[in-house]
Amino acid sequence: MTADTGFDLQGARVIVTGGGGGIGAAMARRFAAAGAVVVVTDVDGAAAAEVAWQIGGLAITADAASEAGVQRTIAATIEEFGAVDLYCANAGIAPEGGPEAAAASWTRAWDVNVMAHVRAAEALLPSWLERGRGRFLTTASAAGMLTMLGSAPYAVTKHGALAFAEWLSITYRHRGITVQALCPQGVRTSMLAEAGPGVRSLVEPTAISPEEAADVVVEALADDRFLVLPHPEIADAYRARAADTGRWIAGMNALQRKIEKKR
Template sequence: MPDTAVVTGAARGIGRAIASRLAREGWRLVVADLDAAALAEVAEELGALAVPGDTSTDAGVRHLLETAYAQLGRVDVFFANAGIGTLAGLDASDADWARALDTNVLAHVRAARLLVPRWLEAGGGRLVVTASAAGLLTMLGDAPYSVSKHAAVAFAEWLSATYRHRGIVVQAICPQGVQTRMLEESGPLQELLTRDRAVSPDEVAEAAWQALAGDEFYVLPHPEVRDYSAQRAAHPDAWLAGMNRLQQKLDQTRTPNEENA
């Protein structure tokens, strides 16, 4: 089993839980997040190196990986966990879209550009992307999040299809509702996201840990997502009709001002 990792979005939530799980197994870690103060606390608790900064930018990713390689000597696993939502639809601005795409997709691309050549030379490596069930299904109420998470899954699929025969393992974690700040701030979407139950960040981290023993692409803390995805692929119109019925229920919870947005 590999024993060095970089975890982004590690100051709280899923990222912190993944880093904690790895630390308990004795892994050497570099953790990253925009929230420098919270990240420092996590790093001190876990005995990890904190690298605060914006990993959605090319400069931020380069700084993170240069520091990680200097500290660890190698990076066996890169957990591309940092992600954001907007809770916006057609009212999302170009800046909202750019921020979501940079954080939820292009951060993975920028990391892979730097990691894959090193991994090919070393004989292997592993990229674990925290996508979302939204990347397999859809996310009502948040167009940039839904679209960017679909793109995150698509990029991970492309990487796996292109490099798996050369020792590079790519995996996508796709949970539904997780007990994080993002869920707490999701407003009327919270009921939809928790209809099958919200799992804890520790449960997602445990699923990720177990997945490291193999190379299965999808990591599904909510196993029912596999069935939902199959239904969507087999019966797309029925699936979309069902999602629209859920949207109509969401519309009933909105205020007049929200309905006009």
């Protein structure tokens, strides 16, 4: 493990939530190939077990959003491997709709996309601060920097996830805690396959594979960058949004009208 900048995956003890599929599974495989010991957690226990079996990791069936699930995962990792060096808060859900979406959808999105990260940080920070070292990788989304057409719960909670990651980094970076936020646009996983046809038509042309996203994560672990952007053009859109938010909203509204025609 290097002392200051960068993260050595060789021998690192890594937890990946939502590791049974999509981006999480690709990260788990990529980390294991680089020599990490990976704990794959997922609500889908069979999916977690299959990925863990493929990479010689440990599978844990757990809800990343529940305090009990988070604590059990971290305790099992410490018991088995001694410590957690990298926690990937990757599990996420994308319910559709706006204010009319069911209250339960809003609550679940808040729990899985934001509170899961808060609960994990709460459980990890005491030992990380004592060691003076620890790394937290949030899978937010380009939706957390910009928006998500058709899903207010997703847009809002991914902004929350990014805000929490920023806050953690601001508060603890001088105490050895490194925080990074993965913010891809389209990635060809079941989440994208289940999106509406309008969103898919916008995002699919530039969608990348989960393996490509995982490769960018590995590059980013080496240089500690906060924003991890497998679609570099998102940085331009983020700048444009900050420079003239009204104009950005008008542009996004034009895209909204375009996807409404595809429904």
